[in-house]
Amino acid sequence: MSQRSDIEKDVNASISNKLLVICVDRDNDVGEKAGITTPVIGRNACIDAAQRLALEDPEDADSNSMFAAIKTYEDLISKGYQVEVVIVAGIKERGVQADEKILKEIKKILEVFSANGAVIVSDGEDDESVIPVIQNVLPVVSVQRVVMKVSRSVEYSYAVFGKYLKMLAYDSKYSKFFLGVPGILLLIGGVATVFGYTEEIFAVLVSILGISFVIRAFDIDKAWSNLTRPTPMGFIRIFTMVAGILLILSSIP
The missing domain is CATH 3.40.50 (Rossmann fold)
Structure with a gap:
């Protein structure tokens, strides 16, 4: 009591x-x-x-x-x-x-x-x-x-951001570049580290990354796929390209 x-x-x-x-x-x-x-x-x-x-x-x-x-x-x-x-x-x-x-x-x-x-x-x-x-x-x-509730515009931004992240992860059109290239670089870097090539691997990784950027920026992969199509125009393009390269090489003293 x-x-x-x-x-x-x-x-x-x-x-x-x-x-x-x-x-x-x-x-x-x-x-x-x-x-x-x-x-x-x-x-x-x-x-x-x-x-x-x-x-x-x-x-x-x-x-x-x-x-x-x-x-x-x-x-x-x-x-x-x-x-x-x-x-x-x-x-x-x-x-x-x-x-x-x-x-x-x-x-x-x-x-x-x-x-x-x-x-x-x-x-x-x-x-x-x-x-x-x-x-x-x-x-x-x-x-x-006091925590302000998130506005609809911010919620929409998060939704759009999540959509693009999902696209990068699961859409093969984008994932092979945004996930594939970094994955290859990490794999090569890991293997090189195991075998003790840590100094040389940096130049190799940078070169691979640079080549990937150039290919993607100038659509070289699409241009190559058009050249190698089994069509008469494709064969003409290949022949013209090879002939041009040979002429350039032959002109070098």
Whole structure:
């Protein structure tokens, strides 16, 4: 019975804690793009800041972090916590000066709302790098990272990329060059290494790779297949080519 009462006391004590939901904008997009001075304190003020930033730059992830911080604030309120939501920002160049500015803003907020715990909401590691700075003045009880859902265009790009990879792997028209040539090079290199020809094999591999590129670039393989077709025109082409080569060789002194 006493153990149960102790647990209830701990739960009640945690609910009575004053938490500060902090949205961190280390590079100060909210100030640079939306012209808002930080710190921004309170739900309505944070909503206004997030909306203004979203209107100025709809692709900026910081506005999503701000809305996520407001959502976290509302969730904690519904669970009985004493909470305030704020937005703090550094400077565009980040670095030490940005961290100092964020620290000053946190101290200024604590003068208005004496929290004893912080919930950090950010959109990436850069904003989260200020957590040790915040911990100097306020214990951090939770860190929430906002991950944006992938857009349809990105999903489409991945699908197209996967389609081409599959084509390179399973379509013989492409795989014999993109997989066959590297496979031959690796095989020759492995065999040469076993027999101790590591120095000479580099020149051989580069030569094979160069010949493959030349053949593919100038469609020499297609031209050769046309020449060797068993047709009257094919035989004429072969005869003409051989005769031309012989004439060139005979003209060399």
